[in-house]
Amino acid sequence: MDVTLKIRRFNPETDTESHVETYSIPDADPMDRVLDLLHYVKWNQDGSLVFRRSCAHGICGSDAMLINGANRLACKVLVRDLGANITVEPLRGLPVARDLAVDMEPFFASYKAMLPFLINDEPAPDTERLQSPKERARFDDTTKCILCAACTTSCPVYWADEEYFGPAAIVNAHRFIFDSRDRGAGRRLEVLNDKEGVWRCRTTFNCTDACPRGIKVTQAIQEVKRGLLFRKV
Amino acid sequence: MVQQHTYDVVIVGAGGAGLRAALESSTRARTAVITKLYPTRSHTGAAQGGMCAALANVEEDNWEWHTWDTVKGGDFLVDQDAAEIMCREAIQAVYDLEHFGMPFNRTPEGKIDQRRFGGHTHHHGKGAVRRACFAADRTGHMILQTLYQQNIKNGTTFFDEFYVLDVMIVEGRAAGVIALELSTGELHVFRAKSVVMATGGYGRMFKVTSNAHALTGDGPGALYRQGVPMQDMEFFQFHPTGLYRLGILLSEAARGEGGILRNDSGEAFMERYAPTIKDLAPRDMVSRAIYTEIKNGNGAGPDKDYVYLDVSHLDPKVIDEKLPDITDFARTYLGVEPKKEGVPIQPTAHYAMGGIPTDVNAQVVTDSASTPLPGLFAAGECACVSVHGANRLGTNSLLDIVVFGKRAGIGAADHANSTPLWADLPDDPSGDVRRRIEAMTEHGEGERAAAIRAELQQSMDDNAGVYRTEVTLKEQVERLASLKERMSRVWVQDRSKRYNTDLLEAMELGYLLDLAETLVVGALARQESRGGHSREDFPARDDETWLKHTLAFQEDGEVKLAYKPVTITRYQPMERKY
Secondary structure (H helix, E strand, C coil): CCEEEEEEECCCCCCCCCEEEEEEECCCCCCCEHHHHHHHHHHHHCCCCCCCCCCCCCCCCCCEEEECCEEEECCCCEHHHCCCEEEEECCCCCCEEECCEECCHHHHHHHHHCCCCCCCCCCCCCCCCCCCHHHHHHCCHHHHCCCCCCCHHHCHHHHHCCCCCCHHHHHHHHHHHCCCCCCCHHHHHHHHCCCCCHHHCCCCCHHHHHCCCCCCHHHHHHHHHHHHHHCCC | CCEEEECCEEEECCCHHHHHHHHHHCCCCCEEEEECCCHHHCHHHHCCCCEECCCCCCCCCCHHHHHHHHHHHCCCCCCHHHHHHHHHHHHHHHHHHHHHCCCCCECCCCCECEEEEEEEEECCCCEEEEEEECCCCCHHHHHHHHHHHHHHHHCCEEEECEEEEEEEEECCEEEEEEEEECCCCEEEEEECCEEEECCCCCHHHCCCECCCCCCCCHHHHHHHHCCCCEECCCCEEEEEEEECCCCCECCCHHHHCCCEEECCCCCCCHHHHCCCCHHHCCHHHHHHHHHHHHHCCCCECCCCCEEEEECCCCCHHHHHHHCHHHHHHHHHHHCCCCCCCCEEEEEEEEEECCEEEECCCCEEECCCCCCEEEEEEECCCCEECCCCCCCCCCCHHHHHHHHHHHHHHHHHHHHHHCCCCCCCCCCCCCHHHHHHHHHHHCCCCCCCHHHHHHHHHHHHHHHCCCCECHHHHHHHHHHHHHHHHHHCCCCCCCCCCCCCHHHHHHHHHHHHHHHHHHHHHHHHHCCCCECCECECCECCCCHHHHCEEEEEEEECCEEEEEEEECCCCCCCCCCCCC
């Protein structure tokens, strides 16, 4: 099938505003990924097109972008699910570095603010710390996060308030708050109780819809809120 | 404007090996990690099935059996002193990761759970053993995240999206690296007393591959041009179960949990090739079996060119809890429901056993006498210790990166701390790199890297894949010479400085071409079949002549081969049957 691919482009070295360019892809396979189309353009039509990608199968989190109005990984959405007219734009809410590549630094800064590492100053045993399968299952969902930013940049609160930590940061706080081996929940909950913290969430569920890993993001945020209310996790 | 930085240690690459090295080095010496990708984008994150260590949590096991399996799996090209170290230190390495917060799956008693994996046995091959520690089928993802998290805790300094293009070696010692800052297009000079290479693999020289686009051998490629040899490059692993046509990996864990390979008629054909451990035979053997089935007309599909990975008989709960990602890949990319039907698969270029030669302390060694290059270290897939020999066992890559990454970090910091002064840099240290960039950007329209790369990948699949012959390899030598000639005139279309990924791809292709040449020349010379190197015209292993490591040097623009002995401590070579 022939696909018309519209891409929002911006090069800060030469442009004052972004613009949309239209490319024709002849004979695209319905099973092609959007990433395959972007590569087709870059390798055959326009070498100046910029986007990030690496693993090409939804694990590295490099190629989150706005595809036909929804945040998706370009390597995980197929032509057959989109049809012959496809529009690709950079993620919203983060500064555009060039074309489809956005500045990820604010995103990672929010992540790091959550103290995203196991906190436990008790001496470790010679072997593993024990953890029951049930305790392990408690935070399984939020360990899947690949930090692609699809959830955070789908959040209307994040668009309006760049100080808000955003869903991905809270997901990663959840991953440790509910880990039975962790002793840092109090410190993390202090951070999340801030005015830019978890209370800004308005449960619009955009984040859950956007997550390419199927994480129940909104539910994780609600669990963190409950943890704050009752200080019991 | 070239910026200059000075550190004790620079680590190039932020996958598992680089991050593990950084944890050790950054607490001992002033350390910077320089990485082409954001650390969490590294391909360690794509590893699925597990990391073996003889914890004996679920059944009897010990590290000596693990060592034997590693040596036999590597078809006796393994340096046995290195394998002993890796398998012994594996146990503490797993506990270290657990203490760092790694969310391993657990047994009912709360210990780390373990499962079966290809080539891992008890009592020296008597049967499969549950040795692989895992976190569902995203073990690599969890290791990468955990190590990155610990580096955040440590306050490690990262230069994210900086692409290292050259390593400075001054008067026989490491002196630092030259890097391109992708967001600005500016060059940076990093002086250092120690340099650790941890840049991962280079599977992108093949078309059907499980490797990320970023895996282009930049670290080994840069060192090769500086006269450092590449070791055992002809040994490249083709993983049996790549998604048909795409090459995306479906973990061996699927077979570890009971999955079965079937041909077009539904026959579980591995029973004929490896009667004892069947579908859990080492990867090189399974890939050859699949290739043979297809060649004999037993393949499935309109072109009879794939076989099936069947997990439909497994408990759906096991699939959901232990294999969620790989079943998702089958649904997403092939529209196949693994709970109901077989998944079309074919062998996929997966892992480089060869690379930068090092000793057991991850120090780079540069000749047949294993003379070290002071201050230069390497770990992970880009390195060749050699713990994988001619064929790596499943899970041993994750083990390799944490064991030898740790050793590299300690070694690099100790070297820096015992070296009073930095090496003097030459005038204009980034001049060579600048001229290389200008040669690609400052001339009129010409052929772009993408066209050359596509031909490289297709021809490597055709001529240097699961099976090779003198005819295909000679053809590939000539093909590579012509591709390199075209590459010398390559043209970068993008004229901008910021995020010039067009330039990045051209630079990457240069390294791929050099490394492909070392692979093919080494393969042509090695007239035997061993592990991942299978010559149809020399089907037997020949220990008399070829029980030795290959070293490929660049001399006057050509590949020159030398050899060095294999370290044998406990196990004499024997026939490899499963």
